[in-house]
Amino acid sequence: MASPSPKSPEQSEKNKQYDRQLRLWGDHGQSALESGHICLINATALGTEILKSIVLPGIGAITIVDDCTVSDEDIGSNFFLEMSSKGLNRGSEALRLVLELNPAVQGHAVQEPPDQILDENPDFFKSFSLVIATTxxxxxxxxxxxHLWDINVPFILCQSVGFLGSFRIQIREHAVTETHPDNEQTDLRLDEPFMSLLEHLESIDIDALDLKDHGHIPWIIILYKAVQKWKINNNNKWPVTRNDKEDIKNIIRDFIRKDENGIPINEENFEEAIRAVNTALMPTFLPKNISKLMYNSAATNLTKDSSSFWIMCSALRAFVEAEGKGKLPVKGILPDMTASTEHYVKLQNIYKMQAANDAEIVYRKVRQIVTQLHCDSISEADVKLFCRHAHDLYLVKGSCVATELQLGNSVASYIATYLEEPDVMMVHYIMLRAAGMFRSEHCRAPGDWEPEGDIAKLKTCVNKLLGDISCSPFPKDDHIHEMCRYGGAEIHSVSAFLGGCVAHEAIKIITKQYKPVNNTFIYDGASTNTATFEF
Structure with a gap:
């Protein structure tokens, strides 16, 4: 017999390089990452740490916008700059050294300030999957x-000052199909089995099985049989209460065969069935958050400019209202269990076939909508993925950073509410904002030249900011003294930690997998505390 053809060396090397991350977001996630193009504004220590953690997994391309030259301070805090880089363009030097981490990544450097680009070539930012800015x-x-809000390009604003760090994600609308929940609910449909599953479940008589098969039937079948027996004496209702489920467990224990001495035979599949009672007997229902998405105006009032997510939500609604009879498509995934290969594969194929049939119906509805709207087609693979994860869809509706900076009534009220609590992380948000105001007024960071002399000036900025949100001044100046002591310097360990966090969020946004941080993240390196806020 001829041996199978080997994989191409290039493909096998690529899989080997990206093996661990492929397990996290799959081939399609990696493909999305490799198609992404990120723009970084300012190659600071934080900026290069972000790029490092994006280049290593294989982002398609990066562009660094930076008109600064490398200084001694840069070399002292930035591991991606060398002594020979001093006096050269910071972005070009950082790009050269960062790209050594992964030759497959494309890189570009633009030696212009961002405000000049905005004035002279605002379309420059349209080509990026994500824009990240530091300092x-x-x-x-x-x-x-x-501008990025208007052209609908995601934006992450981040900063690292002394022991403090923060990032703010600005994204108008972000739909996540693959949220990867920590505790994904099984979708077994034992309360209302579809026809092929019902026929299979009813075809097996546990009492008639020989000893070998008795110990190798999947626990799903055992659980179904126990419920059917329990329903006979309970008005055909579904077991819901704790007492109901205890009754089911006792019925399963009665199913376990005993030896000639009356001692129960150790059958692991029956023990699995007992353990699964509390989780596997959840009634099949339509989650409220999914219902809200399906009946969102964006899904009910489609246009040719509607995103594929809303088109699929519309098709999903049509399926639920008709063929699904109020239920979402079957996931088609079975948990591992003790069972013979024959029993398990047969049961697995039943679920897979039903999932494929449901997804095919939804796909036909998607094609009808696409044809009516004359918009871009949606692949069958995307629809199948959408149906597989339809129970856990997630939508982020973000807000604009520019609106937050104007401190409108809702933002001011939100900040003031958090500041009522002592020793809260919102204090660090105020300090970072005040340091930004100081930099705008004095063209340098607080404490950069004279830490003691800048304390009063920074305190003025803090009090002005607190006055704008109708809050009392801080009772102590400890945080103000600390910010001046930092002198605007970056501590590499803080930037490295925050850079990894920002890179994670960037990958979530580009691959559209996992739930991103919604809005603002604050990190205090001195206490190692973190907090998130939604402005």
Missing amino acids: ISEKVTQSLSQ
Whole structure:
């Protein structure tokens, strides 16, 4: 017999290089990552740490926008710069060294300030999957964030100052199909089995099985048989209460065969059935959050500009209202269990076939919508993936950074509410904002030249910010003293930690997998505390 053809060396090397991450987000996630193009504004220590953790997994391309030259301070805090880099363009030097981590990544450097690009070539930012900015002024942040919001390009604003770090994600709308929940619910449909499953479950008589088969039938079948026996004496209802489920467990124990001495035979599949009672007997229902998505105006009032997510939500609604009879498509995934290969594979194929049939119906509805709207087609693979994860869909509706910086009534009220609590992380948000105001007024970081002399100036910025949100001044100046002591310097360990966090969020956004942080993340390196806020 001829041996199978070997995989191409290039493909096998690629799989070997990206093996661990492929297990996290799959081939399609890796493909999305490799198609992504990220723009980084300012190759600071934080900026290069972000790029490091994006280049290593294989982002398609990066562009660094940076008009600064490398200084001694840069070399002291940035591991991606060398002594020979001093006096050269920071972005070009960082790009050269970062790209050594992964030759497959394309890189570009633009030696212009972002505000000049915004004025002269605003379309420049349209080509990016995501824009990340570090150490930019509040004025540039205002105009850049508003522009990116208008052209619907995701934006992450981040900073690292002393022991403090933060990032703010700005994204207008972000739909996640593969959320990868920690505790994914099984979808067994034992309460209302579909026809092929019902026929299979009814075809097996546990009492008639020989000893070998008795110990190798899947626990799903055991559980179904126990429930059917329990329903006979309970008005055909479904077991819901704790007492109901205890009764089911006792019935399963009665199913276990005994030896000639009356001692129960150790059958692991029956023990699995007992353990599964509390989780596997959840009634099949339509989750409220999924119902909200299906009946969202974006799904009920489609246009040719509607995203594929809303088109699939619309098709999903049509399926649920008709063929699904109020239920979502079958997932088609079975948990591992003790069973013979024959029993398990047969049961697995039943679920897989039903899932494929449901997905095919939804796909036909998607094609009908696409034809009516004359919009871009949606692949069958995307629809199958959508149906497989339809129970856990997630939508982020973000807000604009420019709006937050203006401190409107809702933002001010939100901040004031958190500041009522002592020793809260919101204090660090205020300090970072005040440091930004100081930099705008004095063209340098607080404490950069004279830490003691800048304390009063920074306190003025803090009090002004607190006054804008109708909050009392801080009772102590400890945080103000600390910020001035930092002198605007980056501590590499803080930037490295925060850079990894930002890179994780960037990958979530590009691959559209896992739930991203919604809005703002604050990190205090001194206490190692973190907090998230939604402005």
